[in-house]
Amino acid sequence: MQLPQEVLDEVIRLVRQSNKYAVISETLIRDIAEAELKKGKSLKESVKSTRNKIHQVGSAFQETSIPYPTWKQELEKLPTLITSNETLAFVTKSLRYHASTAERFPFIASFFMQTLAPIQPIESILDLACGFTPLCIPWMPVSDNISYTGIDIYQDMIDFLDLFFIHYNLKHTFTVGNIIESVPIEKVHVAFLLKTIPCLEQVDKTIGSRLLEKIPAENILVSFPSRSLAGRSKGMAANYEAHFNQLLSGKNWRVTKSEFPNEIAFLIQK
Numbered sequence: 001m002q003l004p005q006e007v008l009d010e011v012i013r014l015v016r017q018s019n020k021y022a023v024i025s026e027t028l029i030r031d032i033a034e035a036e037l038k039k040g041k042s043l044k045e046s047v048k049s050t051r052n053k054i055h056q057v058g059s060a061f062q063e064t065s066i067p068y069p070t071w072k073q074e075l076e077k078l079p080t081l082i083t084s085n086e087t088l089a090f091v092t093k094s095l096r097y098h099a100s101t102a103e104r105f106p107f108i109a110s111f112f113m114q115t116l117a118p119i120q121p122i123e124s125i126l127d128l129a130c131g132f133t134p135l136c137i138p139w140m141p142v143s144d145n146i147s148y149t150g151i152d153i154y155q156d157m158i159d160f161l162d163l164f165f166i167h168y169n170l171k172h173t174f175t176v177g178n179i180i181e182s183v184p185i186e187k188v189h190v191a192f193l194l195k196t197i198p199c200l201e202q203v204d205k206t207i208g209s210r211l212l213e214k215i216p217a218e219n220i221l222v223s224f225p226s227r228s229l230a231g232r233s234k235g236m237a238a239n240y241e242a243h244f245n246q247l248l249s250g251k252n253w254r255v256t257k258s259e260f261p262n263e264i265a266f267l268i269q270k
């Protein structure tokens, strides 16, 4: 069904009127708004349900507003050594503002050392729906020449990650984008798809297997939460593992599983 362009544009405009949604990838808002309008919803209902969906896939992980202007000032004063105590303290504080990295923080070093052990040292990373994971680079087994590419739907987050990597003189490309629509085509050593498949499947049920197929990397680190944001864990790890195995059916890829207190990870080697 073809929707009148001006109705779709109006839903997008209204969704973006709130500051919370103004910094979000327009292509993601467009995709969600289009799907909502196609269900026959009114303009008002479509604005509301588009915002709800964006909340589920993004804003739910950032309940507190993030003080980027203050962080930028603090970053400028930090030493340029990424492993300095001052840097680690700054990153530790910052990671708390994104629920996904906050809950991984208690086992951050073992998470990357263990999951990436078979392929370290890492030369290049493509981090899809990255959140604040790129800030965890001090705990990753990477080479001195590491190149980091990250994509997420938040313009303010991407701007900050860019400044952080400039400060530490690390090769990087951070972009605002919707990975349901497209992913970069440059080959990388490893791609991260961390706690992201369930999020994307709320917008597109078929995205999991399509992404695993087209990501330009022979190694993909995939993870799933094994506890909800509210702390419930009942059967989550087993359900997600079964779902992951379905996504992999028919593929002859080597998979190494690692389990952590609230996350289950799989390193795929194609």
Ligand SMILES: C[S@@+](CC[C@H](N)C(=O)[O-])C[C@H]1O[C@@H](n2cnc3c(N)ncnc32)[C@H](O)[C@@H]1O
Residues within 6 Å of the ligand: 028, 057, 058, 059, 061, 100, 101, 128, 129, 130, 131, 132, 133, 151, 152, 153, 154, 177, 178, 179, 180, 193, 194, 195, 196, 199, 200
């Ligand atoms: C559960 S969090 C995971 C973040 C990070 N990968 C981690 O493990 O800490 C999901 C992330 O996906 C991002 N996101 C949601 N939909 C997206 C999309 N279509 N394209 C790119 N990023 C998306 C959200 O903004 C959020 O940062």
